[in-house]
Amino acid sequence: MSSSLKSPPRRPPANPLSGVRPAERLCHTTGALLVLSGLVHLVVFAVDGGPWYGPVSWRKPVTFGLSFGLTLIAVTWVTSYLRIGERLRTVLLLVFAADCVVEVGGITLQAWRRVPSHLDMETPFDTAVSMTLAVGGGVLAVLLTVFAVASFRRRPAGPVGMALAVRSGFAVLLVALVSGAAMIARGVVLVRTGHQEAAYESTAPLKPLHGVSLHAVLVLPALAWLLSRTSWSEQVRWRTVAVAAGCYAAAVAAAGVWAVLTYR
Template identity: 80%
Template sequence: MPTTRTRPPTPPELPLRPAERLCRATGALLVLSGLLHLLVLAVDGGPWDGPVSWRKPVTFGLSFGLTLVAVTWVTSYVRMAAGPRAALLLVFAADCVVEVGGITLQAWRGVPSHLDMETGFDTAVSMTLAVGGGVLVVVLTAFAVASFRSRPAGPAGMPLAVRSGFAILLVALASGAVMIARGVILTRTGHQEAAYHSTAPLKPLHGVSLHAVLVLPALAWLLSRTDRSEAARERIVLWAVGCYAAAVVATGVQAALAW
């Protein structure tokens, strides 16, 4: 008799811990902030590009909000103790709020948020954002190391998706650190205008690599809801990882040529 393929059972969802609920709610509020500032941009107008633009609270609110929600979810597959994971998530959430808050504050003041050292207050905001970037690097690197130290849990394809997502996220962190470092050096040496434009070549690389930690695990999760075999799902995830890596390499080459 012909055999019929049945859909694999969906594993039960574990209840969210308080830290996870807080991080998800915070991420949702940051996304909402980005969307509200998109409305402000539509009403108030102004340029999309440049160091002073409503684009920054829009894109940073959306990016930080989505990344916070994604990291909160994805790290549930990473094998690490609940206490350290919760602590890292809370630090990450607080840092996301500080970053988006500082950027939004400066947008409403009509001054650049990064690399602006015209006044003492602007310098304090700019340096706070730079230090916050360092905190992001430490926290997300800790999660990435944990994902490679022990094989992540989850359905077929999820371990590869989680590890690849964090590996590509490290590219985003590195490119962001380079942008900040180069901009600070130019600002400190009196090349303020050049500092604002110095980040442009790396922005596509930073943006593309930032969200692999959401896209790839989300694909693995969606595939787990289908009736495809485990081998087929793993092949699809592997293909997606290759395509995403190719996109990162392409934007990296573009950045190097424009540097």
């Protein structure tokens, strides 16, 4: 077939908010609603009070709403730079968005019921919620791993430094997935062996590592995009992204050391 008949590779728009497709718009809207949910529950916490830390607190719907909302928005945008089939990307994003809603919804439901959302096997209903959240976490891990692999199989498109930012962001995000899986796995083992309270406390050492590594996929590509709007040379922009990626990796490593030192 002549090269003139081949479809040119999809090039993301210079402005990340222009040329948005319906599926992307749905994901952006869903992410914004999840962020709004987190902010609303921050107000609920300010009015209702109660502990900020612990397995039963308003912290969880706040932090999970904000984190899942921002991550959904970030992944929707960042994957526009990946060289994968548009239909496959759309399906993956829609499943990802639905899973984010399930995760935040289950956590929020349990917060209003004043019971733990994770590792709670006290009643059949609580067990069902906990297992749903665990399975949902597994689905999220698979979807994000697929995107991460795609970013390394073919060089992402975009301005100078974007490929490095996207690949670094997904690589760090995989650390968040592994640390999250480790928290759930250890907690489940403790619950199954009759150590319910210890299960809730066991996640503390890994939470900083999980939190720090979760948003590199937004921070680094956003930096690369902002630098593309400057008059700096391509070499300076690439080096800036590289330094930022190195600093982020150092922060993740420090959080990992903290997890090891505080592990009990």
